[in-house]
Amino acid sequence: MAASATFSYQTPTARGYYGEFGGAFVPEMLFPNVEELRTQYEDILASASFRAEFEQLLRDYVGRPTPLFEARRLSEKYGTRVFLKREDLCHTGAHKINNTVGQILLAQRLGKTRIIAETGAGQHGVATATVCALMGLPCVVYMGAVDIERQAPNVARMRLLGAEVRPATSGSQTLKDATNEAIRDWIANPVDTHYIIGSVVGPHPYPDLVARLQSVISEEIRKQLLEKTGSELPDYVVACVGGGSNAAGAFYHFLDEPSVRLVAVEAAGHGIHSGHSAATSVLGTPGIIHGSRTLLMQDADGQITEPYSLSAGLDYPGIGPLHAWLGASGRARFIAITDDEALRGVAECSRLEGIIPALETAHALAALGQLGAGPDDVVVVNLSGRGDKDLDTYLKNMDKLV
Amino acid sequence: MNRIQTAFAHKQNLLNIYFTAGYPALADTLPLARALVAAGADMLEIGMPFSDPLADGPVIQHSSTVALANGMNIKTLFGQLAPLRQALPDTPVLLMGYLNPVLQFGVENFCREAAAAGVDGLILPDLPVAEYEEEYAETFRRHGLRPVFLVTPQTSEARIRHLDRISEAFLYLVSGPGITGNTGPADTTVQDDYFRRIEAMSLKTPRLVGFGIADQSSFRRACRHADGAIIGSALIKALAGAPDAPAAAAAFVAGIKS
Numbered sequence: 001m002a003a004s005a006t007f008s009y010q011t012p013t014a015r016g017y018y019g020e021f022g023g024a025f026v027p028e029m030l031f032p033n034v035e036e037l038r039t040q041y042e043d044i045l046a047s048a049s050f051r052a053e054f055e056q057l058l059r060d061y062v063g064r065p066t067p068l069f070e071a072r073r074l075s076e077k078y079g080t081r082v083f084l085k086r087e088d089l090c091h092t093g094a095h096k097i098n099n100t101v102g103q104i105l106l107a108q109r110l111g112k113t114r115i116i117a118e119t120g121a122g123q124h125g126v127a128t129a130t131v132c133a134l135m136g137l138p139c140v141v142y143m144g145a146v147d148i149e150r151q152a153p154n155v156a157r158m159r160l161l162g163a164e165v166r167p168a169t170s171g172s173q174t175l176k177d178a179t180n181e182a183i184r185d186w187i188a189n190p191v192d193t194h195y196i197i198g199s200v201v202g203p204h205p206y207p208d209l210v211a212r213l214q215s216v217i218s219e220e221i222r223k224q225l226l227e228k229t230g231s232e233l234p235d236y237v238v239a240c241v242g243g244g245s246n247a248a249g250a251f252y253h254f255l256d257e258p259s260v261r262l263v264a265v266e267a268a269g270h271g272i273h274s275g276h277s278a279a280t281s282v283l284g285t286p287g288i289i290h291g292s293r294t295l296l297m298q299d300a301d302g303q304i305t306e307p308y309s310l311s312a313g314l315d316y317p318g319i320g321p322l323h324a325w326l327g328a329s330g331r332a333r334f335i336a337i338t339d340d341e342a343l344r345g346v347a348e349c350s351r352l353e354g355i356i357p358a359l360e361t362a363h364a365l366a367a368l369g370q371l372g373a374g375p376d377d378v379v380v381v382n383l384s385g386r387g388d389k390d391l392d393t394y395l396k397n398m399d400k401l402v
Numbered sequence: 403m404n405r406i407q408t409a410f411a412h413k414q415n416l417l418n419i420y421f422t423a424g425y426p427a428l429a430d431t432l433p434l435a436r437a438l439v440a441a442g443a444d445m446l447e448i449g450m451p452f453s454d455p456l457a458d459g460p461v462i463q464h465s466s467t468v469a470l471a472n473g474m475n476i477k478t479l480f481g482q483l484a485p486l487r488q489a490l491p492d493t494p495v496l497l498m499g500y501l502n503p504v505l506q507f508g509v510e511n512f513c514r515e516a517a518a519a520g521v522d523g524l525i526l527p528d529l530p531v532a533e534y535e536e537e538y539a540e541t542f543r544r545h546g547l548r549p550v551f552l553v554t555p556q557t558s559e560a561r562i563r564h565l566d567r568i569s570e571a572f573l574y575l576v577s578g579p580g581i582t583g584n585t586g587p588a589d590t591t592v593q594d595d596y597f598r599r600i601e602a603m604s605l606k607t608p609r610l611v612g613f614g615i616a617d618q619s620s621f622r623r624a625c626r627h628a629d630g631a632i633i634g635s636a637l638i639k640a641l642a643g644a645p646d647a648p649a650a651a652a653a654f655v656a657g658i659k660s
Contacts, residue, residue: 015532025501027457027527028552029576031561170463171453183456188580190556288502288528289454301475302506303453 009255009322009331010211016204019329021321024203026291029187033195034291036110038205044109045102045212057101058216061134062091064098066217068224068380073352074365080373083234084355084383085221085250094358094385095214095246096127100196102213104131107194114193115139118182120147120175120242121312121360122154123385124198129163139163142181144174147312154389172306175316179290199243200320203291207248207320214249221380222253235377238263239384240364241334242278242314244323246384251332261333264323265367267309267360268336278307279336280319281327289318295327310339310393311359313385335370337363340400346387347401358385359393405494405522406548406571409444410608416630417621417658418445418610419637419651420498422465423482424474425451426647431482432489434641437648439493441655446490447525447632448483450476450499457527459583461635476507480519487520496550496571498525509541517545523571525550531565539568550574553609555596562603569607575600575628577613583635584614590623597627621658633658 009018016022016038024034044050058064066086075082087095100117107115115132117139119125125141132139141158145167148155158165171177179202186195200207200214222232237254239247241264254260269277277283284295289304296318297305309315319327326332337345342359345366350356357365361384373379387394394401409416419438423431435446451466451474458466479497487495497516504512504526516524524547529538534549542549548571553562555578565573578584578593600609611624612632624631637654644650 023530023533025528025530025533028557029457029527029554029579029581031530032554032556032558170460171467176454180454180456184459184581187457188584190554190579285506287505288500290456291528298502298506300506302503303470304502305453 215252420634424469
């Protein structure tokens with residue numbers, strides 16, 4: 001890495017700060033849980049036994065390394081060289097499983113016997129239920145009651161995998177409230193339970209832990225680009241951001257490479273200023289959400305407001321503290337893509353490359369035209385998930401897709 | 403001596419009652435406070451409603467949602483607290499809430515206006531002790547506001563001793579694992595061990611037990627090991643749907659204290 005010895009975007013401070021963002025703003029009831037994790041995660045992740053088992057499962061169970069595919073027809077259309085990092089080919093259909101495999105191994109080493117998780121669209125819930133089945137651990141997934149209605153196939157998957165799906169009936173009954181309920185469960189079960197957070201959000205050390213587990217994405221991209229282009233470094237890395245876990249993984253090994261332009265793509269919903277948006281980097285202000293100081297969408301009284309996006313994986317009212325810092329420091333550029341633009345991204349990737357992307361991922365694809373990339377530039381888009389889970393939405397919007 | 407310390411110096415088995423500002427109606431803060439104190443509450447903990455109260459169970463969550471829908475916010479609450487302080491000059495009043503609304507109000511502004519309204523202490527569960535000491539202790543102190551720190555069965559002895567050293571109010575003993583509004587454990591042995599362990603530490607700071615204290619028997623049991631107890635969710639439940647909220651509050655306190 002080209003990072004200087006004194007500063008790295010990769011590494012938060014000992015107390016979990018990226019610039020002014022991060023920290024661990026948790027009630028005393030959670031302090032011992034978070035402290036246990038904080039004092040042990042680095043040693044466990046660095047241990048030979050963890051590394052060996054993590055690498056073996058990523059290879060034999062998840063199906064890594066995922067391919068880096070040169071998308072010739074998208075390249076032709078945008079007049080630049082586009083590569084797709086195929087996280088959609090991971091077991092369970094998205095990058096989420098990289099994190100859950102790592103965290104279940106961590107939970108075992110911490111002696112935990114019960115797993116809880118939150119989920120929005122259900123992808124992280126499915127990825128958590130999957131690894132719990134694999135390891136034989138009981139699993140409770142909190143999901144907003146509204147999302148349970150909207151995402152019936154993923155609810156069925158989780159139940160088939162043996163997980164208990166508990167509806168979060170408080171507040172807006174979506175991802176934010178599911179996260180609250182998971183945290184409340186952890187408060188009530190401080191000794192035997194590990195909470196597998198699904199994104200680079202929450203109190204320190206979660207943002208760093210999840211970023212490290214997802215960093216396998218950029219580790220592979222570097223090796224694959226060297227083979228395909230003769231250079232480990234692309235000119236652009238593009239990824240969608242809800243909480244920001246796939247972006248954190250795709251950016252990680254490029255964070256301290258200033259020549260690589262990092263592009264984070266948020267959901268503008270009906271439009272950034274329409275009142276129905278999830279573009280946190282524009283609409284958010286600093287505050288505390290789920291134990292982290294970061295940018296979040298809130299009213300003048302500091303009450304957390306409900307974001308909107310057609311994609312259930314991007315409608316989180318905050319972003320991870322790493323991303324808040326990448327935006328504030330100018331290290332990453334943020335672009336916001338509307339629902340309709342994302343749907344056009346779905347259609348384009350399906351028709352030009354024969355790959356039906358997840359609606360979240362399509363936000364990143366839809367940003368290709370806004371990068372300003374030239375014919376000699378290498379652009380890597382993190383294809384974070386496949387579109388099967390979104391078929392209902394695609395059917396309802398077929399007029400915009402065909 | 404501040405009002406909190408005076409109360410502990412002169413009273414035993416203190417009853418601290420929590421209620422959510424703006425619930426059941428926006429203007430209920432003063433009538434509820436008067437009724438609670440007249441019926442025997444020794445201390446008031448007034449909740450500043452928040453959209454995402456992580457440490458609270460369904461009862462207080464619901465009261466917060468109703469209070470926010472009624473239009474309660476910090477500015478409105480401060481407006482209600484000045485007459486409350488005039489009406490109840492000696493009762494310790496604490497504000498309980500989550501950090502984010504306080505940050506948006508501005509910590510300096512918040513502390514200044516809270517002190518001007520006669521607030522004695524603050525309970526902000528998601529303000530970590532380290533952040534408090536580094537960033538906010540000086541501001542709190544300058545305005546004469548005492549923070550209350552929480553202790554749980556998992557809190558280490560070293561950490562409890564540290565909290566004891568920096569406290570000028572009381573320690574809030576969380577009765578067991580879980581959020582507010584849970585009923586206490588069926589088997590109380592573990593809880594008694596925890597309370598005795600803390601009793602044996604001979605701390606300088608008074609202690610109130612909270613979470614899961616709901617009626618006279620749980621109140622009395624808590625008082626055996628501490629200087630009193632805090633009741634919140636059970637009172638909120640008693641207010642729900644009551645035709646006369648202050649009368650319901652008074653009857654509830656009378657049932658604990660009789």
